[in-house]
Every structure is written in C-alpha cells, then in structure tokens.
Amino acid sequence: xxEHDVRSQFAKFTLWHYGYExxxxxxxxxxxxxxxxxxxxxxxxxxxxQHFMPxxxxxxGGNLKxxxxxxxxxxxxxxxxxxxxxxxxxxGFDARSELIEQARLIKRxxxxxxxxxxxxxxxxxxxxxxxxFDAVLNLGILYHLPDPLAALFATKxxxxxxxxxxxxxxxxxxxxVRYIWEEPVDIRDAVTAGIVGYPSxxxxxxMFRHIGIPHTFRVPITTDDMPQDYLAGERAxxxxxxxxxxx
Numbered sequence: 001x002x003e004h005d006v007r008s009q010f011a012k013f014t015l016w017h018y019g020y021e022x023x024x025x026x027x028x029x030x031x032x033x034x035x036x037x038x039x040x041x042x043x044x045x046x047x048x049x050q051h052f053m054p055x056x057x058x059x060x061g062g063n064l065k066x067x068x069x070x071x072x073x074x075x076x077x078x079x080x081x082x083x084x085x086x087x088x089x090x091x092g093f094d095a096r097s098e099l100i101e102q103a104r105l106i107k108r109x110x111x112x113x114x115x116x117x118x119x120x121x122x123x124x125x126x127x128x129x130x131x132x133f134d135a136v137l138n139l140g141i142l143y144h145l146p147d148p149l150a151a152l153f154a155t156k157x158x159x160x161x162x163x164x165x166x167x168x169x170x171x172x173x174x175x176x177v178r179y180i181w182e183e184p185v186d187i188r189d190a191v192t193a194g195i196v197g198y199p200s201x202x203x204x205x206x207m208f209r210h211i212g213i214p215h216t217f218r219v220p221i222t223t224d225d226m227p228q229d230y231l232a233g234e235r236a237x238x239x240x241x242x243x244x245x246x247x
Contacts, residue, residue: 001109009105013098015187018045018078022109032186044227045078050178051226052164052219052237059162059239060134064088070133070158072125073141075187077103077117083137084115093120093128094122095191119192131137135162142167144190148177148197148208156211163213164168166237168229175203201236213240 001009003026010016010028019042021027025114030040043059060067065087071080074092084090084107092115094100103117122126122145136159138151151245170178178198182190190196199207201218208216219237221230229235 006109009109013102016102017075017099018185020038020078022232023108032052032188041227047226048166048230050080050238051221051230052166055217055219055239056135056162056164059241063207067134068131070130070136070157072155073122073136073137073144074103074117075099075140077106077115079137079139080115080117081106081112084112085110085237088114088134090115091133092117093125094186095119095121121216122151122154125158126152130158132160133158134160135164135194136162137166139164139166140168142188143169143198144182144196146179146195146197148199148204149210152207153211156213156240156242161175163240165204165240166235167204168235169204169233170198170200170202171233174200174201176200177203180227201233204238208240213242214244215241217241 004025016028016031019028021042024069027042029042030195037150057064064083066090069083069088069090071090071092074094077092080090080092080103097119100117100119107115107117121139136155140153142148142151142165149235169174180198181194182196183193184191205216217239219239224231
C-alpha cells in the first residue's frame with residue numbers, strides 16, 4: 001500500500017489502542033478516549049515485546065515457525081502480527097468488529113498471510129470452534145472480565161503447551177481479587193458494562209494452581225526500560241506451561 005493509502009485507511013478509525021511504526025518511518029500514535037501518558041507511549045508495545053516474547057519463543061523450543069498461536073482479544077492485531085512475522089500461524093479474535101477491521105488493515109499493510117482475524121466474544125471461544133493451539137496469548141483481557149478464574153480455565157482449554165497471561169494487578173500481598181465497575185466508554189474497556197476483577201499476584205498464582213497448570217513462571221523485570229506500571233508491580237506477565245519442562 002502507498003503511504004497515501006495507509007494514511008487514508010488509518011483515518012477511517014477514530015480510536016486506536018496501539019500505535020504503529022512501519023518501515024520507511026511512517027508512524028501513528030495511539031488514540032483513545034481514556035488514555036494517559038503511560039498508555040499513549042509509543043514505546044510501550046516494544047518494551048512489552050522485549051519483556052516477554054523471548055520467554056515465549058524459548059518455551060516453544062526456540063522458534064515460532066510452524067507453531068499455532070491464539071491471540072485472545074487481539075485488538076488491532078499487534079501481537080498476532082508479531083508472532084506471524086516470527087513464523088507462527090495465528091488466529092486472533094476480538095469482540096469489537098471495528099478492531100478486527102483494524103487488524104485486517106495492519107495485516108494488509110505488513111503483508112503477512114499467516115494470520116487470520118475474526119469477530120468473536122470471549123465467551124464463545126471454544127476448542128470446537130477454533131481448535132487448540134501450541135500457545136495462547138491472554139494479554140490485557142483478564143481484568144476486563146468478571147471472573148478471572150473462569151477466564152483462565154477457558155484459556156487453558158485452548159492450549160496444548162503454553163499460555164501467556166499479561167495483566168494489570170491489584171497490588172496486595174494477600175491473595176485477593178479487587179472488583180470494580182467498568183463501562184464500555186473506550187476501546188480499551190470491557191465490551192459490556194459490569195464488574196471486572198483485578199487479581200493480586202498471589203491470587204493469580206493460586207488460580208494457576210487451581211486450574212492445574214503444573215509449572216508457572218513470572219517473567220522477571222530485568223531492565224528499567226519498561227512501562228511504569230510493570231516497574232511498580234501494577235502489571236506483570238506469567239507463562240504457564242501445561243507440561244513440566246525437562247530438568
């Protein structure tokens with residue numbers, strides 16, 4: 001696509017959760033109603049990519065080529081496209097049809113063929129409908145749902161080997177879940193109004209244990225070049241391995 005075509009296609013959408021920068025220097029900043037300096041930082045997605053993607057690649061044998069990956073609540077497809085560029089076959093879905101339109105646009109711009117996107121509510125995700133996957137990405141969706149434990153059960157059911165959970169947290173040493181009311185004001189919000197749950201780190205680890213994931217690993221913070229919510233412990237990433245790694 002020409003630069004003019006890309007700009008005109010991007011302009012059709014008022015709101016973008018992710019910013020994008022393409023080869024040649026063409027870039028677009030995030031644009032959403034409830035954003036702040038944290039979520040509008042153009043470097044945030046790349047910082048997160050560098051944070052946990054190496055661990056996912058390692059968990060899948062050092063290479064994503066030939067792997068099937070499911071991207072839950074894929075938004076405009078940022079993570080799906082990254083995995084597709086690394087050789088995986090990716091299915092991404094989101095409950096908002098306009099976000100799937102954005103994801104398909106990004107796919108056309110980048111020129112990948114090994115990613116497909118569809119509109120689907122989280123509650124309709126089943127292995128019977130989509131199949132099962134080498135890895136399932138549960139990124140930024142858990143705290144937009146009313147029942148984190150049920151959401152993790154559903155996530156595990158889709159996975160053959162690995163799940164990745166990246167979530168905002170309730171900062172507490174106790175294993176608790178903080179519930180708040182969320183309205184669908186922005187594209188970053190839950191699709192429907194209702195309560196959503198923020199687990200504490202220890203609550204999340206108890207949930208992993210309860211759903212029968214034999215090995216979990218909290219991705220460590222190894223650099224100060226990370227978004228502030230990760231540095232403050234308000235957000236973190238876990239890998240759950242459905243089979244114990246060889247010792």
